Amino acid sequence: MTDTLKSRLHAQALAEGFSAMRITTPDAIPQAAERLADFVAQGRHGQMAWMAERMGWRGNPSALWPQARSVIMLAESYAPDENPLPLLQQCDRGVISVYAQGRDYHDLVKRRLKRLGRWLIDQTPKTDPAEIKVFVDTAPVMEKPLAQAAGLGWQGKHTNLLSRDLGNWFFLGAIFTTLDLPPDAPEVSHCGSCTACLDICPTAAFPAPYQLDARRCISYLTIEHHGPVDPELRPLMGNRIYGCDDCLAICPWNKFAQAARDIGYAPKHGAPPLAELAALDDTAFRTRFAGSPIKRIGRNRFVRNVLYAIGNSGDPGLAPHAAALLTDPDDTVAEAAAWALGRLQPAP
Numbered sequence: 001m002t003d004t005l006k007s008r009l010h011a012q013a014l015a016e017g018f019s020a021m022r023i024t025t026p027d028a029i030p031q032a033a034e035r036l037a038d039f040v041a042q043g044r045h046g047q048m049a050w051m052a053e054r055m056g057w058r059g060n061p062s063a064l065w066p067q068a069r070s071v072i073m074l075a076e077s078y079a080p081d082e083n084p085l086p087l088l089q090q091c092d093r094g095v096i097s098v099y100a101q102g103r104d105y106h107d108l109v110k111r112r113l114k115r116l117g118r119w120l121i122d123q124t125p126k127t128d129p130a131e132i133k134v135f136v137d138t139a140p141v142m143e144k145p146l147a148q149a150a151g152l153g154w155q156g157k158h159t160n161l162l163s164r165d166l167g168n169w170f171f172l173g174a175i176f177t178t179l180d181l182p183p184d185a186p187e188v189s190h191c192g193s194c195t196a197c198l199d200i201c202p203t204a205a206f207p208a209p210y211q212l213d214a215r216r217c218i219s220y221l222t223i224e225h226h227g228p229v230d231p232e233l234r235p236l237m238g239n240r241i242y243g244c245d246d247c248l249a250i251c252p253w254n255k256f257a258q259a260a261r262d263i264g265y266a267p268k269h270g271a272p273p274l275a276e277l278a279a280l281d282d283t284a285f286r287t288r289f290a291g292s293p294i295k296r297i298g299r300n301r302f303v304r305n306v307l308y309a310i311g312n313s314g315d316p317g318l319a320p321h322a323a324a325l326l327t328d329p330d331d332t333v334a335e336a337a338a339w340a341l342g343r344l345q346p347a348p
């Protein structure tokens, strides 16, 4: 019965708009807890204190929900039509990561997961219905190792999940269920001798292949890190103002990427002029980024990032836009403005 249910579930997942689905069990990632503990012990999570909390659950899905028997892992493509790397040369513009170009994926993926979960419950007896819990990103669940255990792809040397069918532009979502579904075989790494992602990283954020020090990653610095960024790292951030795609964009497996199927991921923000972004006050920021994941970081952190990009632009024409923020009420913004100005108008 469950084999048939599994194949119908797979068809339903694709009909919902997911790009791929595979199944694993909650006890399938025995090495994850130790690797997570190492990551945290070395301080690689930086200010993401939530990673150090609830580690018992994060590293061990069986402990998170002991009744769960199967973990359904789903991939949702957000592949861009164009390679984002050339935007890094447009120094008067801010580069917003591909994943944040459209609507917030947390909302889009979660809605789809819930619909698929409801469908699954409806397939089980009303007297003894299956139970489910859906997760995307924010729960204490290690989605990448679970997805590799399910055979959805492998964690590349850049630590993200990629696959031979999808490249690496896809989000992950999980449905835990009390149903016993037949698990799939895990995937193995197909990175081979390639080191493209390690070599392109502007901040040398990979201490070793398959390991990331988030404290050096521009995605972490622009999205998660609050307060001033280490001045030594700022010049390496270039014009990346929200997230970073370099290690993803260079991966040769992207030639197999499937186009994003949800119109919600269509690029809305592009690479806006830095001058325009530096002028955003709180209200204008909220209006401009309503429905986008960017809204989560708030105006001050966003404008801080914009000021670092202005400082890196080499364009003295942007100096007045930094000067206008020297007396900003937010100390980090004011300090970033002074830093940017200092870079554009070096002392005689």
Ligand code: B12
Binding pocket: 032, 035, 036, 039, 048, 097, 098, 099, 136, 137, 138, 139, 140, 141, 142, 143, 144, 145, 155, 158, 159, 160, 161, 162, 168, 169, 170, 171, 172, 173, 209, 210, 211, 212, 214, 217, 219, 220, 223, 224, 242, 243, 244, 245, 247, 248
């Ligand atoms: C914390 C976090 C971040 C942090 C830290 C990233 C990281 N690599 O840990 C920061 C803010 C930097 C970040 C950035 C990004 N993130 Co993020 N992030 C997460 C989150 C919430 C948890 C990840 C985690 O558990 N990290 C802890 C470390 C210890 O785990 P790990 O990376 O799996 O580490 C493994 C390896 O180190 C490995 N390992 C260690 N040694 C060895 C040795 C060998 C030989 C091998 C094989 C493996 C190995 O074992 C560890 C466990 O598997 C997940 C969502 C989730 N709940 O899972 C999203 C998630 C990973 N992020 C995602 C995305 C899209 C991104 C960005 C691409 C966004 C952007 N464009 O800016 C970047 C990519 C940066 C990068 N190169 O990783 C997606 C990735 C989808 C995918 N296809 O993989 C996820 C899954 C969210 C989602 N639901 O879609 N993220």
Ligand code: SF4
Binding pocket: 158, 200, 201, 202, 203, 204, 205, 206, 212, 216, 217, 218, 219, 243, 244, 245, 246, 247, 248
């Ligand atoms: S996202 Fe950017 S900074 Fe972070 S590891 Fe990848 S290339 Fe390096």
Ligand code: SF4
Binding pocket: 156, 157, 158, 162, 190, 191, 192, 194, 195, 196, 197, 198, 250, 251, 252, 253
């Ligand atoms: S760029 Fe190369 S090493 Fe990095 S994930 Fe892709 S195949 Fe693996």
